[in-house]
Amino acid sequence: MGRPRTKNKHLPPRVYFKHGAYYYVDRAGQWHRLGANLPDAMAEWAKLVEAPVTATRMQSLFDRYMLEIAPRKAPRTYKDNKSEIKALRVFFGDMKPEDVEPRHVYEFLEIRGQTAPVRANRERALLSHVFTKAMQWGVLRYNPCRGVKRITERPRDRYIEDEELAAFMQSASPLLQAYCLYKYCTGRRQGEILATRLDQLKEDGIHYQQTAKQGKRVVIEWDDDLRLAVQMAKALPRPSNSEYLFCTRHGQPYSGDGFRSIWQRAMRKALAEGIIKERFTEHDIRAKAGTDADERGLDAHGLLAHARKTTTDIYIKRRKVQRVKPLNRQKPV
Known part of the structure; x- marks a missing residue:
């Protein structure tokens, strides 16, 4: 029996990650290259080794x-x-x-x-x-x-008021100030923002490929606030060779867990100092962007890039405040 793994314990027997790729070692000791990424490697592995029925x-x-x-x-x-x-x-x-x-x-x-x-x-x-x-x-x-x-x-129906977001941004770090403004302008998900590369910033706008959802390409056109958000992000401490808009001091994108820790610390500080009275998540900014876009007659579905428009409609309906005019007493004729 071979020695137990000390790392990469999620891999099947005889599959190893070495020199940037996955390999399968057959019983004769022959190494077979499976691929550079896990999905492709597992597909090749399934061809070489018949999975149990x-x-x-x-x-x-x-x-x-x-x-x-x-x-x-x-x-x-x-x-x-x-x-x-x-x-x-x-x-x-x-x-x-x-x-x-x-x-x-x-x-x-x-x-x-x-x-x-x-x-x-x-x-x-x-x-x-x-x-x-x-x-x-x-x-x-x-x-x-x-x-x-x-x-x-x-269902979550938290809507961030303009004053709340402004107060939080004012007390937050330059990183979160740039992030909040960018998220509000673009309506992007956290993973998309943290993975945004500088080569996605084109003359006509910022290009995104919705590969995870429906494979549609989205171009977010420039306006003054979006340009400001990008300038703020570029002004953050960064190595000159980093390819990411939001990056660590080492030039790498923030991990989801790492960024959530940064957000939670800032949120706890804002609550403790009385800057805001109710907690909100960074995802609530995306909901605010869609709701505000709909209120202004803009394309909320296009901004949020949901796979189905019904999803956007439900998303906005939860946070939209229904305004009703009061009933006046009828004046005697």
Whole structure:
């Protein structure tokens, strides 16, 4: 038996990451290059090594899904799946796939929903997709998640007032000042902003490719505030050879976890000093951008770049304040 791995424990047996690429070592000791990125490497690995058709336990089903399916998703979704699968392993891991019934899924939601109802719904969705793939692989004949209702979630309706955002930005670091203004102008998601490269800044605007959602290209046209936000971002401490608009002192993009830590520290400081009275997330700025765009008669759907317009409509409706005129007493004739 070979030595246990000390790193890259997520890789299947005989697969190694070396010199910037993934390799499979067969039993004869021959190295086969699989690819430079994990999704392509796992696809090649599946061709060389026939994946098991049957799964004696849910653990092995989860393993196959996380090797073959999850890496092909968007980076943020893949990261979320790696976290979500842990809770599923704890509850379902030792069960046989054919023994899982809808009542077990309901039991999982009831237990998990007591502490994390939103996460429980996401985990149920992942479990359902695992079972769908298991049907495709011939492991199961039906999906026990079918018909299992989600936990009712309270939709987020937080709207940031102009004065709140201005006050927070005034107290925040230059990094967050530039980020908040840029996010409000563009309506981009956090991952898109942190990954924005300088070569995306063109003469006609800032170019984005919506690869994770629907593959559509979006060009955000320049205006004075957007130019100011970019100038503020470029003025931050940075090495001259960095290719990213928002980068660390080493020229690399901020990680999602790293940036969330920066945001949380600034938010706690603003609340403690009484600068703002209610917490808001950086994602709430995106919601504010869409809501304000709709109020001004602009294309909120185009700005937020949702896959479906109905998503934008629901997104805005939650935060839109309905203004009603009072009923006046009728004057006697």
